[in-house]
Amino acid sequence: MAAKIITFGIQKGGSSKTTTSGVTAYLLSQNYKVLAIDLDSQGNLTELLTQQDIYDFHGATIFEALKEKDAKPYVRRISDALHLIPAEDHLARFPSWLYEQYRGNRSLVLKEALENVQDDYDYIIIDTPPALGDQTINALSASHAVVAMFETSKFCYSALGRFLETCVHVQELVNKELKIGGILRCMIDTRRTDNKALVELVEEEYKDICFETILTRSAATGRLSINGFQDNPELKKAVHQYHGFVKELLERV
Numbered sequence: 001m002a003a004k005i006i007t008f009g010i011q012k013g014g015s016s017k018t019t020t021s022g023v024t025a026y027l028l029s030q031n032y033k034v035l036a037i038d039l040d041s042q043g044n045l046t047e048l049l050t051q052q053d054i055y056d057f058h059g060a061t062i063f064e065a066l067k068e069k070d071a072k073p074y075v076r077r078i079s080d081a082l083h084l085i086p087a088e089d090h091l092a093r094f095p096s097w098l099y100e101q102y103r104g105n106r107s108l109v110l111k112e113a114l115e116n117v118q119d120d121y122d123y124i125i126i127d128t129p130p131a132l133g134d135q136t137i138n139a140l141s142a143s144h145a146v147v148a149m150f151e152t153s154k155f156c157y158s159a160l161g162r163f164l165e166t167c168v169h170v171q172e173l174v175n176k177e178l179k180i181g182g183i184l185r186c187m188i189d190t191r192r193t194d195n196k197a198l199v200e201l202v203e204e205e206y207k208d209i210c211f212e213t214i215l216t217r218s219a220a221t222g223r224l225s226i227n228g229f230q231d232n233p234e235l236k237k238a239v240h241q242y243h244g245f246v247k248e249l250l251e252r253v
């Protein structure tokens, strides 16, 4: 059966997209075959999952997969059940390549590149950059579901409505199969009343699509970027709060 493809996105930077997509891919790989795709030229998901320098992957990344419309040669093994297509800085040239050299539907390049790996996995998890640009549009156009990351801040609140509008545009124009998986409220600081107020505001406004699980700021989760998933003595603590979210996600997609 073809993999379910899930995108994590929001155009606001630093909203736990990479951390959440990395933890989700890791947890799903305990029971399923998972391919994680780094679609951000920052290469943070690549760094998180491999604990390597992103330049180690130069010339063998998602950018090459997109240009050749063939993901298969660029899949890296993280574990038996978790694979990755990495990214590094040069992915920043994807839009100029798309507009100067590509002839075809610019929204569907990723979807076409993934066609020959889709049967190899149960889930494909896509991490996107903090922008509503071509990478995010390609991710949404290739996906069955999208998780909108709501980091509890005013600026992220301002971004959320426009992110969901973008998802609806993609649904209408390119990808009828795209489902709004839900809004994941995250990085809440439980000591701050303004954080709690924003969590409630989003609940009121988007009642039907909020995940019940709310993720808090946790030092162990933050340190995943330093310690990764292998030989991390505090891994259990770091991923503990994500189990409820992953369970809800699987029920929805």
Ligand SMILES: Nc1ncnc2c1ncn2[C@@H]1O[C@H](COP(=O)(O)OP(=O)(O)OP(=O)(O)O)[C@@H](O)[C@H]1O
Residues within 6 Å of the ligand: 012, 013, 014, 015, 016, 017, 018, 019, 020, 040, 042, 044, 128, 129, 130, 187, 215, 216, 217, 218, 219, 221, 222, 223, 224, 225
């Ligand atoms: N639940 C959490 N608790 C504490 N720190 C966190 C949590 N989630 C993420 N972080 C930290 O917050 C920062 C931003 O997280 P992350 O890189 O996952 O966000 P992002 O949305 O992918 O950012 P960007 O928009 O730059 O891609 C990182 O330093 C990360 O380690």
Ligand SMILES: [Mg+2]
Residues within 6 Å of the ligand: 017, 018, 019, 040, 042, 044, 045, 127, 128, 129
């Ligand atoms: Mg990121």
